Amino acid sequence: MASIASPAIDNTIDIPGRRTPLVLGNQTYASVTHMVARISEEAQPAIWWIAFAIAFPLMLMFGGLIGYLILTGVGVWGNMSPVFWGWPIVNFVFWVGIGHAGTLISAILFLFRQNWRTSINRAAEAMTIFAVICAGTFPGIHVGRAWLAFWLTPYPSLNLWMWPQFRSPLLWDVFAVGTYASVSLIFWYMGMIPDLASFRDRSKNKWRRMVYGLLCLGWSGSSRHWMRYEKAYVILSALATPLVLSVHTVVSFDFAVSQLPGWHTTIFPPYFVAGAIFSGFAMVLTLLIPVRAIYNLKDLITPRHLDNMCKIILATGSMVGLAYTTEFFMAWYSQNPYEFFTFWNRAFGPYWWAYWIMFSCNVITPQLFWFRVFRTNTVIMWVVTIFVNIGMWFERFVICCTSLSRDFLPSSWGYFSPTWVDIGMLVGSFGLFTTLFLLFCRFLPIIAISEIKWTISQHAHSEHRYKHGHEHH
């Protein structure tokens, strides 16, 4: 793409008195449209096909394992007394946590006027939807008789003659995750409508034009439409902000409302939410670092975006570390022998390895991001995000399995061992997630085109005012 030769700007450094550009390379409105739309118009690069060839069979394997589970029974998992919440719930909480970054970026950063969100919000929202799909699968099949999972909904049943129990955190979870999934989906879709119209208007092919025309609902770009659209976006952001905080809070209630040492604690809601944002941002970076390299989007997803995300990972990772140490403090301060034993057992009991994987990945590795050199090196950044992903999975494993495996009665202690189905389902859920993300890259606008154009316009205005102001002095 021909662009006017521009000096290499390092936009991770703030220029006093001037607005730091969020888009590099002297982009125009047309060049932004082209840069994003070409991804779905041109043939996909070889690496896309390689990734798809790996992810798609894994997704099929996931489906096959679910079929095997349904036909055989939950005994194919390693869930065994006393650890009845094994990997399926670990995976559920892991994926739901990852699904927090998208709506956080779209909603909370929008309300805080963080304009750098515009380059990453679309992909992050898509990631949210796909992560929630993976997450929702696990409790759905964990109910045992998965074909009766619809009993969770309050519907007038001819067979049961009874209603769900609204005092149970598990039912709150159904509503929280269900609301979050559907609201995130509609928020994501609404955000895509103007960009789908861009895709429609660039289409050379009649069928492509028709499909994108249907998807964008006939968007014309009328100012009246934009006005209501913007209003709806603000309202949705205001609604989604408490929603995103409520979801992992309710997920943490699944644990915190029980009586089990290690679960029964008031620190869980903020601790879970911080962990969710932490893991979600890590996953966004894990996905976007390759995406910006493969699709050559380095001018739109700039070092400044990555730098900002690293800072959020550092902040939330430290919050998670604070939560870990607070738990230990409370275990000692409460003088409750069961509570104290649980935490001692987590760190030095049979699952010590899981605890220290969790601690080192989540608390120690993000500390690298105190240094600018690590926040600007994409390779190191990517490796750190992988560690964070691993660490956050282990956090859920530690919470779920260590507390259950050793509770009040030493006679009923046990040790959880996963089966090959457990491992296959975790790997398969990554296959499902990756397949959906690859299809998203292939068919949908992966960057919010219209919002980027708005930031370009804003930047032009601020530069204009800056120059104008100088002339007056």
Added chain:
Amino acid sequence: MSDHAKPKKTPKPPKAHGWMAEYADDNQLLDAARKVKDSGYTRIDAFTPFAVHGIDEAIGIKPTALPWFTLCAGFAGLTVALTMEYWMNAVDYPYIISGKPYASWPAFIPVAFELTVLFSAFTTVFAMLGLNGLPRFSSPFFSNPKFDRTTDDRFFLWIGSSDKYFNSEKVQSLLTSTGALSVEEVREDDSPSDIPKPIIFAIIAGILVTLIPGAIVLNMRNAKSGESRLHVFFDMDFQPSRHTQTSTAMFADGRVQRPPVPGTVARGELGATDPYTLGYDPSQTVSTDSATAAAKLVSFQQDGEVAGDESKGAEASETPAVEPSETEPTDAEGVAAEEVTADPGAQPAADEAAPAAAAGVPNYAWLTELPVEANGELFELGRHKFEQHCALCHGYGGYGNGLVAQRAAELAQGYWLQPANLHDQAIEEQPVGRIYYTITHGKGKMGSYAASLTPEERWAVVAYVKALQRSQNAQPSDIPTRGDIAQ
């Protein structure tokens, strides 16, 4: 859709929809919009690739009522959630969970919050689309290829022909004077707005096809059928196990009910082959039918097969499981015979004269020695249990003159059988196993004490009875000499 235009329609030029001007920049658009608005036009709109800030005042767009929709939906969601939770958990299906009240309002908050957000969010999006008139797949602007760039890098300003000051030439010149890249007339889209018939047919056909499964289900629900129900997944009450008294091809004998697996011990029959619990040695008892059966039982329970018959398998192994119960040694006839031969009121020597077999007591290989160590502890236990269970009838001394017997004699009822005098010669001569058997199974009016006394306690009682007999029939020579004591 224009392919489906009817040929008979006269090619009349479409009605004018207004004029649109094209700009390359949002600043130019804003300047032009202000100018147009200042000229008095009200039917104006702008079309932009992104939400241009300031355009609302520039063309005079009124604020939207959208937030009110959200607010109403939020209240509706909250009300629906709280009503639903209260009605379902406190009215229609009340039950106590964790000691909480039926209407646990704090516990209802999470779902109420989620439904508030759910209702508001969906209403916001759909109200936005509805107020915008979307989806709308045709527009007068879409017929102009230039307009495609409105979602790319061009900004359009439109003055509608329905404006009360609308004059085609004046509007054109006004727009041209704003520095537009191009100024073009917009004509109404005259392509037919009807949905093409093939699409309508396809939609109707699709709806009909989706109705078929529901129709089948409805028909099945109302029709009667002899066929069993189709179960994709079995419910828990629906199990593939066979009913009793039916046959199966799974086993050689075709029977659904299976014999106990070899080595099975029935409840309460633990040690059924052990002389310690029987009082006799079943392996040496082969002289009677019942004894043969007992031997078979021993063989079956130890080896899983009938002795000498290894080929028949499962079917044959049924046989011994039935026979032992028939040959229960305390069979009713025997007891009856004993009662008849006993002479009421007379000294209880009736059965002493009759042979043991005739009295219904089988001729077993009785144990003649205590199978337990006879020590002071055992005798003390035996005394305790004897006085607890036996002395009421047999008397503390064993003469058959316990309190019950004395009272019965006072009442002088004819049917009372005098309890046995344990010092009768016949009883004294009985081997210990025989006495044990009597305690275990009862005799005559005396019931079984198997439920009250463990085998160990029974043997203790036997030892005590033997000691009692010996004490009541002692000879001077039984008295130990000083030398014996010294030893």
